[in-house]
Amino acid sequence: MSAPAPLSIYVHWPYCARICPYCDFNVYRPRGADADALIAAILADAQAHRDRLGARAAATVFLGGGTPSLLTPAQIARLLSGLDAVFPRSDDAEVTLEANPDDAAQFAGYGDAGVTRLSVGVQSLRDEALAALGRTHDAAAARAAVEAAAAAGLRTSIDLIYARPDQTAAAWAAELREALALPAEHLSLYQLTIEAGTAFERAVRRGRISPPPSEAAAALYDLTQEICEAAGAPAYEVSNHARGAAAQSRHNRAYWEGAEWLGLGPGAHGRVALAGVRTATVAARAPRDYAAAVAAQGVGWVETESLSPEDEADERLMMGVRLVEGVALAPLEQLRGCAFDAALIARLEGEGLVTMADGRLRVTRAGRLVTDGVARALCLAG
Ligand SMILES: C[S@@+](CC[C@H](N)C(=O)[O-])C[C@H]1O[C@@H](n2cnc3c(N)ncnc32)[C@H](O)[C@@H]1O
Ligand code: SF4
Structure with missing residues (x-):
């Protein structure tokens, strides 16, 4: 009998130094939270998944958030080696960490801890835009962070948000061309989405900011495709661009291709085969509830749904x-x-x-x- 296919592992780290006014992810200010206790809960959750799924190798690991770069390289090393003990990583495994530019001093240490790929949250290369997005870094820090990731020998991706309030096509074209000149093999280019319940949604309702109308946003999307194609970084997914097939995100491809992945950490979603049935899992959202769920039942999931064919x-x-x-x-x-x-x-x-x-x-x-x-x-x- 052939070995079961390797799976992917997503770990959600739910803390951020500051909550950005556009973001509706499952995020919290740390306020003295015990990071080591949460790492221990995530590893216990992984073990409980292992008890249900059996022995499997991990082809990709994605440490996302939130801001997992709030963790030190030693904590990331502990998390990765703990996961490896439960689901051993394949030799060529891709290990991505989502990093805030503020944490660039730790990038080389993440490489030593087993990270192979950094997704750097640049968001913009314009100081005014970064301030409006509520970011804690400026454009110089963002550039320096991308340089630091590449200098550490890590595969490097950058996230940018465009179709921002008052952003002209010419301004975005210039900013995108600058981003394409940075040493990154991959770009995730997201149009600003006004999410329900965020500070940006309230600002739109009060008329304080107005994102571009849909025709202008569509034109910005086309412009983005043209510039990226000309620069050798065509889209391989709606919002994701890579300089060649090897630069694509293998972890995200696993989602798009319907592979199996574990969702560990507060609020994480997973898709696993339980008794041969593809099952959607959702972990408890609040960190405290997640830790309690893991303590009470092993796994951190509080919802499961067996998917019909x-x-x-x-x-x-x-x-x-x-x-x-x-x-x-x-x-x-x-x-x-x-x-x-x-x-x-x-x-x-x-x-x-x-x-x-x-x-x-x-x-x-x-x-x-x-x-x-x-x-x-x-x-x-x-
Ligand atoms: C959830 S964040 C995690 C990464 C990291 N904390 C950061 O902010 O750099 C992942 C990415 O989602 C994108 N994002 C989050 N909210 C968004 C929104 N409302 N519209 C467009 N992109 C958004 C940002 O580009 C961000 O880098
Ligand atoms: S965009 Fe990133 S840093 Fe900002 S609140 Fe969301 S997860 Fe945190």
């Missing part, structure tokens, strides 16, 4: 079409037990939103900003 097919479509290479429909149709609506696909093709070739459905560049809507329409059409 139809649910699984829908989810694989929603995730798969995000990839520029598209998604093969036949395996999904086999899962859901019926074909997708050919008339709807033909109509979406006619509108220039998708193409269908070699059995793969691809969203066109024009359709990419409405990828979720396209996929949802196909799921709902039966």
Whole structure:
């Protein structure tokens, strides 16, 4: 019998030095929280997953947040070696850490601790924009952090937020070209989303800030694609760009390709096969509740949902079409037990939103900003 496929591990570190006014992730100010106790809970959660899933290798680990770079290299080393003892990493495993530019002095230490890839939260290369986004770093610190990541020999990705209030196309083009000149092999380029319950949502409601209208945002997306393609960093997913296939995020590809991943840490989501059934897991959100769940039951998850084959097919479509290479429909149709609506696909093709070739459905560049809507329409059409 062949060994089960390696899995991916996501660890959510829920603390941030300051909460950014646009962010709706599961984040908290540390206020004296015991980081070592949370690391111990995460490792106990991993062991409890191991007890349910059996022995598995880990192909990728993603330490995300929140701000995991609030942890010292020694703490990251303890977390990674603890995970390795439970789910041994494959020889070529990808280990990503999401880092704030403020923590650049620790980057080389993260490499020594086993991290292979840093995702640096640059967000902008303009001081005024960084201040408006509530960030604690300036543009010089962001540039220095990217240089430090590359100098430490780590694969380097940068996150930028664009389509910001009052941002002109010319200003964004100049900023993006500067970002592309930095030593990073990967860029995650997100349009600012106004999330419910955030300070930015209140500011929009009160008329204090206004993000660009959808046509302007669509034009900024097109401009982004042109500039990145010309610079050798084309999109391989709606918002993610890489300089060649080896520079893509293997961990994120695991999500888009419907692989199995563990969600460890407060509020983390996972997809695991329990007794052969793909199961969605959600860990307790508040750090204290998470630690209590782990203490009481081993695993930190407080919600599990067994996905029906139809649910699984829908989810694989929603995730798969995000990839520029598209998604093969036949395996999904086999899962859901019926074909997708050919008339709807033909109509979406006619509108220039998708193409269908070699059995793969691809969203066109024009359709990419409405990828979720396209996929949802196909799921709902039966
Ligand atoms: C949850 S953060 C974690 C990384 C790290 N804490 C940081 O902020 O640099 C992951 C990324 O999501 C993006 N992000 C978060 N909220 C967003 C929003 N409302 N609109 C667009 N991008 C957002 C940011 O680019 C950020 O780097
Ligand atoms: S954007 Fe990053 S640093 Fe800011 S609150 Fe969200 S997770 Fe924390």
